[in-house]
Amino acid sequence: MYEHILKQVEQMGDEVIAFLVRLIRLESITGNEGPIQKEIARTLEEMGLNVDLWEPNAEELKRHPICSQVESNFENRPVVVGIWAGNGSGRSLLLNGHVDVVKPGPGWSKDPFGGEIINNKVYGRGASDMKGGLAAMIMALKVLKSLNLRPTGRILLETVVDEENGINGSLAGLLRGHTADACINCEASDLDIQRAHSGIIEFFLHVYGQPTPISRKDNAVSPIDKGYRLVQAMMDLESILRVTHNHPLFPPGSMNIYVTSFHSGIQTTVLPDEAVIGGMVRMLPGMKAEETRQLVEQYVARVAAQDPFMRQRPPKFRWKGLYAESMEVSEDNPLVVCLKESFSRVTGWAPRMSGHEGACDPWVINNYGNIPTVIFGPGKITQMHAVDEYVEIKDVITATKTLALAIYKWSFNNGGTLD
Numbered sequence: 001m002y003e004h005i006l007k008q009v010e011q012m013g014d015e016v017i018a019f020l021v022r023l024i025r026l027e028s029i030t031g032n033e034g035p036i037q038k039e040i041a042r043t044l045e046e047m048g049l050n051v052d053l054w055e056p057n058a059e060e061l062k063r064h065p066i067c068s069q070v071e072s073n074f075e076n077r078p079v080v081v082g083i084w085a086g087n088g089s090g091r092s093l094l095l096n097g098h099v100d101v102v103k104p105g106p107g108w109s110k111d112p113f114g115g116e117i118i119n120n121k122v123y124g125r126g127a128s129d130m131k132g133g134l135a136a137m138i139m140a141l142k143v144l145k146s147l148n149l150r151p152t153g154r155i156l157l158e159t160v161v162d163e164e165n166g167i168n169g170s171l172a173g174l175l176r177g178h179t180a181d182a183c184i185n186c187e188a189s190d191l192d193i194q195r196a197h198s199g200i201i202e203f204f205l206h207v208y209g210q211p212t213p214i215s216r217k218d219n220a221v222s223p224i225d226k227g228y229r230l231v232q233a234m235m236d237l238e239s240i241l242r243v244t245h246n247h248p249l250f251p252p253g254s255m256n257i258y259v260t261s262f263h264s265g266i267q268t269t270v271l272p273d274e275a276v277i278g279g280m281v282r283m284l285p286g287m288k289a290e291e292t293r294q295l296v297e298q299y300v301a302r303v304a305a306q307d308p309f310m311r312q313r314p315p316k317f318r319w320k321g322l323y324a325e326s327m328e329v330s331e332d333n334p335l336v337v338c339l340k341e342s343f344s345r346v347t348g349w350a351p352r353m354s355g356h357e358g359a360c361d362p363w364v365i366n367n368y369g370n371i372p373t374v375i376f377g378p379g380k381i382t383q384m385h386a387v388d389e390y391v392e393i394k395d396v397i398t399a400t401k402t403l404a405l406a407i408y409k410w411s412f413n414n415g416g417t418l419d
Contacts, residue, residue, distance in 0.1 A: 020135035021115035024124035034076035044082035056172035090152025094180035098163030101126035128379025132391035133186030140403035188379030196328035197356035199283035202321035223275035249355030324359030342405035
């Protein structure tokens with residue numbers, strides 16, 4: 001059967017890429033996901049799936065303990081789930097991906113929402129993150145539908161909103177009751193099979209000073225000077241953690257402390273009394289958020305205690321904003337094995353195994369939905385949020401083939417061979 005599936009993907013290759021171009025041309029910056037979700041819902045209905053389309057309840061999400069910040073309501077920002085019912089005898093599968101993209105920003109040489117095809121690459125905001133993955137997973141199902149196959153296990157295809165702000169869309173899907181035995185998230189993985197991803201916690205460090213009249217500057221205590229010392233301390237801590245905290249799926253030096261903002265003062269003629277340093281701490285799989293917070297706070301406190309003023313008026317951390325846990329499934333997980341065999345059938349070689357160097361939706365599905373989740377999709381992580389973002393056409397086709405075989409093996413053939 002696998003040869004029939006691969007041949008069908010080849011025959012539908014132009015349709016796969018045309019669908020990707022259509023998705024890129026539907027501008028879907030976070031907050032404006034309505035048009036693309038309606039297009040996807042229409043596509044899934046035409047494929048014969050039962051479609052559940054709903055606008056998440058912001059108040060319900062806010063009450064959940066892991067909810068990310070909810071910056072607006074979800075009016076005209078629905079989550080879409082297409083359901084292909086099985087006969088109840090097989091394993092169910094959830095395919096998950098987000099439709100929202102970040103703003104293009106300056107410096108583009110191509111139309112960010114043009115979907116131009118140049119040298120076998122499709123350009124546009126979201127090409128890698130993650131409309132290439134969306135196209136691959138939707139068209140993989142369409143391929144199987146075109147072969148008049150009937151799954152033994154239920155298949156759910158879920159496209160969510162608000163991922164660039166956190167995990168609210170995927171959390172809404174879980175609260176709606178859309179669960180399965182396993183999940184493939186089709187974020188850009190450079191066609192690696194990624195059974196883990198790192199987490200992130202955002203911080204704001206408040207550093208205090210003692211202002212004086214501008215004419216008596218030498219008597220003042222500058223929070224900028226004190227803050228600079230603490231920025232250096234966090235960079236020293238990062239160097240330590242890169243030695244003490246590693247993970248086999250991630251390259252050396254993956255443990256990062258990011259300082260991304262430093263604000264102080266109200267105007268140039270007034271000495272400041274406070275500085276606020278903003279940033280993020282990455283967590284590799286196995287690291288817990290509370291332990292990571294304590295580790296960072298205690299190190300900074302020890303450095304601050306060496307300064308007489310900061311010893312009397314210590315800096316204070318405020319952990320607020322982006323929050324995502326790390327996640328990991330075992331190498332012998334049946335879904336990992338299924339994807340490895342499917343990829344090898346398509347390409348003729350063993351897949352690379354790696355960890356996803358960034359936080360994304362799988363942690364909420366895996367950790368809180370109790371659904372083993374693996375990341376696999378076209379696109380390079382170096383292209384995510386990049387100027388002149390692109391995805392290679394051959395990678396989209398390879399991903400579509402791999403996903404089609406994996407879905408067949410998992411939910412049609414109950415894990416049997418692909419012969």
